[in-house]
Amino acid sequence: MKANFDTEILGLDGNAIKENGKSVMLKSAVVNILMLTDPKAEETGEQKLKLFNLANKVMQCDAQTDYSAEELALIKERVGKYGTSLVVGRVFAAIGG
Numbered sequence: 001m002k003a004n005f006d007t008e009i010l011g012l013d014g015n016a017i018k019e020n021g022k023s024v025m026l027k028s029a030v031v032n033i034l035m036l037t038d039p040k041a042e043e044t045g046e047q048k049l050k051l052f053n054l055a056n057k058v059m060q061c062d063a064q065t066d067y068s069a070e071e072l073a074l075i076k077e078r079v080g081k082y083g084t085s086l087v088v089g090r091v092f093a094a095i096g097g
Contacts, residue, residue, distance in 0.1 A: 002064040003095050005030050031055045033082045
């Protein structure tokens with residue numbers, strides 16, 4: 001399945017979200033969320049490595065990138081749990097649901 005995280009995060013007004021004068025990219029938000037450590041989750045080293053590898057893939061993406069259904073499900077799970085409503089909406093739209 002393809003998804004494009006290499007886009008600006010648009011606010012509800014349709015304008016790009018800016019930080020320090022630069023547009024905030026959707027892939028940066030996804031990577032930051034994937035790299036979060038939840039001390040309550042008790043993730044294993046293997047789980048953290050999986051998140052790291054997926055975050056690295058997202059960071060290297062350009063336009064439409066192929067992801068497995070498992071990768072997209074993991075992105076949706078993490079973003080749904082830790083992302084703001086705006087980021088959740090934009091990521092889910094990029095994934096197609």
